[in-house]
Amino acid sequence: VTDLSDAVRQGRGHLDDEVISALLDDELPTVVRDQADRHRSGCARCRQRSDELGRAAMSVAALAVPGSALTGSALTGSALPDPAGAAGHRSRADLAVAAVLRACADAPASGPFTLGEARSSGTDTGTVRGLRPNPRAGSLRRRTRGAGVLVGVAAVVGAGLAVGGLHSGADPAGPPRSVILASSLGSFSSPTSLRSTLEATVASIDATGPAGAPGGTESVPCHQEAARTAELAAATAAVPAASAVAGPEANFAAPVELSGVPAEVFTFPRLSVAGAAGTVTRVGTYAVVVEDGTCAVVARLGW
Amino acid sequence: VAGRRPSGVDQVTAGGATTVSGGSDEDMALVNQVRAGDRRALEALLHGQYPRLWAVCRQMTGHDADASDATQNAMMAIVRGLPGFDGRSRFATWAYRVAVNASLDEIRRRTRRATDPLDEMTLPVVDGADQGIDRVQIDAALRRLPPDYRAAVVLRDLCGLDYAEIAEVLEIPPGTVRSRISRGRAALVPFLDAQAGHPGKAKTRQSSSSAALRSGDRP
Numbered sequence: 001v002t003d004l005s006d007a008v009r010q011g012r013g014h015l016d017d018e019v020i021s022a023l024l025d026d027e028l029p030t031v032v033r034d035q036a037d038r039h040r041s042g043c044a045r046c047r048q049r050s051d052e053l054g055r056a057a058m059s060v061a062a063l064a065v066p067g068s069a070l071t072g073s074a075l076t077g078s079a080l081p082d083p084a085g086a087a088g089h090r091s092r093a094d095l096a097v098a099a100v101l102r103a104c105a106d107a108p109a110s111g112p113f114t115l116g117e118a119r120s121s122g123t124d125t126g127t128v129r130g131l132r133p134n135p136r137a138g139s140l141r142r143r144t145r146g147a148g149v150l151v152g153v154a155a156v157v158g159a160g161l162a163v164g165g166l167h168s169g170a171d172p173a174g175p176p177r178s179v180i181l182a183s184s185l186g187s188f189s190s191p192t193s194l195r196s197t198l199e200a201t202v203a204s205i206d207a208t209g210p211a212g213a214p215g216g217t218e219s220v221p222c223h224q225e226a227a228r229t230a231e232l233a234a235a236t237a238a239v240p241a242a243s244a245v246a247g248p249e250a251n252f253a254a255p256v257e258l259s260g261v262p263a264e265v266f267t268f269p270r271l272s273v274a275g276a277a278g279t280v281t282r283v284g285t286y287a288v289v290v291e292d293g294t295c296a297v298v299a300r301l302g303w
Numbered sequence: 304v305a306g307r308r309p310s311g312v313d314q315v316t317a318g319g320a321t322t323v324s325g326g327s328d329e330d331m332a333l334v335n336q337v338r339a340g341d342r343r344a345l346e347a348l349l350h351g352q353y354p355r356l357w358a359v360c361r362q363m364t365g366h367d368a369d370a371s372d373a374t375q376n377a378m379m380a381i382v383r384g385l386p387g388f389d390g391r392s393r394f395a396t397w398a399y400r401v402a403v404n405a406s407l408d409e410i411r412r413r414t415r416r417a418t419d420p421l422d423e424m425t426l427p428v429v430d431g432a433d434q435g436i437d438r439v440q441i442d443a444a445l446r447r448l449p450p451d452y453r454a455a456v457v458l459r460d461l462c463g464l465d466y467a468e469i470a471e472v473l474e475i476p477p478g479t480v481r482s483r484i485s486r487g488r489a490a491l492v493p494f495l496d497a498q499a500g501h502p503g504k505a506k507t508r509q510s511s512s513s514a515a516l517r518s519g520d521r522p
Contacts (some may be wrong), residue, residue, distance in 0.1 A: 022485070
């Protein structure tokens with residue numbers, strides 16, 4: 001805006017929203033700003049509009065700090081849906097940063113590392129690819145017993161899943177992508193088949209090597225899986241009933257047992273995958289199974 | 304007040320609220336240490352960036368879990384991209400760009416949670432002029448803006464970037480930034496009207512705001 005008269009013309013005798021907004025943000029050239037300021041001072045309608053746009057700006061700005069109160073005569077605050085508050089935020093940051101650091105390199109925590117070698121998280125392409133089996137993964141059975149944690153809810157595999165990278169011989173530079181979409185997912189012939197497949201998965205993971213740090217270097221923070229799994233669990237709470245009504249193409253949930261620990265698996269039809277049948281790998285805290293070249297499941301491993 | 308500011312200092316926007324800090328020139332010192340292979344510097348850099356990355360991703364995606372994904376993806380992208388970061392823009396500006404892109408990627412992936420179009424938006428009606436406006440509801444209203452407009456509003460009002468920086472982050476002309484911020488805020492006004500107990504005015508304004516958003520960008 002270099003000429004206020006144009007802006008006023010567009011606003012039919014008043015400042016238009018762009019000028020008012022830019023005026024609020026001090027983003028007008030000095031001369032135009034002064035003209036606009038004078039107009040606003042003498043125009044009740046423009047003052048009112050300026051108040052409205054300013055209030056909109058303030059309402060967004062007040063979202064910056066969880067728990068902070070909105071200011072203004074008619075505004076009161078209630079917290080964003082962040083029940084953990086500031087402590088939760090710190091914890092979330094710690095987990096996320098730790099995961100990124102783990103993904104960056106296998107170098108010792110205090111040693112030098114090389115930038116640019118962090119495995120892709122799939123942000124750019126949306127592609128989900130698998131990881132090497134973690135040689136330090138250790139025994140699921142021992143870990144679940146020791147931690148006293150039940151195996152969690154089995155989750156899902158999603159659209160864009162490049163299952164070529166999901167088998168155990170996957171590209172070692174594959175991304176530690178653990179958040180898995182549910183828009184297009186695989187199915188199983190029966191819960192029994194699923195159970196046997198998952199048990200084979202557990203056996204395979206148990207055989208991968210000696211005990212190590214839970215999650216291993218390929219993992220991403222569990223908080224993401226926890227949030228995602230909880231969300232998926234809620235979203236698919238009605239899956240069995242829906243499946244009974246909708247038939248074999250519908251999603252369904254099936255109870256399974258992994259290493260003596262009850263778990264539940266959700267299955268989702270219509271996933272098209274290209275991985276070799278029976279291949280298994282770990283993606284973060286999930287075990288991934290490709291079955292018959294067209295099916296996939298991800299079982300949360302419980303740590 | 305917008306404009307170039309001392310790095311690392313929280314900003315006050317048009318509405319008078321304090322926003323997320325825009326970043327620090329000290330970031331560059333950390334960046335250089337990271338480039339030299341200092342893992343602790345990387346950890347410090349990521350910790351320093353996390354709040355603002357999270358803030359952008361949270362308001363862009365409108366969803367906690369999606370924001371966690373997007374933030375982590377943004378941090379991964381930052382680590383991968385650091386060797387190519389030439390320092391011509393502020394590190395924080397570059398990081399914001401990465402966060403916006405990660406958020407847009409996340410939004411594209413999460414189409415199953417797509418919100419209703421703005422013109423189908425049902426404004427919550429609250430009786431009484433003294434009724435407060437709930438942050439959650441403002442969050443929801445913001446989420447209903449088209450992502451391009453939401454990005455501009457978030458970067459300005461939440462992150463405190465000036466128009467030139469937003470233009471750099473979003474890679475659009477400054478005039479388009481001004482237009483998107485203006486229209487995005489204008490689209491929030493009916494929501495605020497409704498919350499303030501003026502549903503009739505809100506409904507009228509909602510129609511015009513929706514039409515403005517549909518009309519596209521000005522250059």
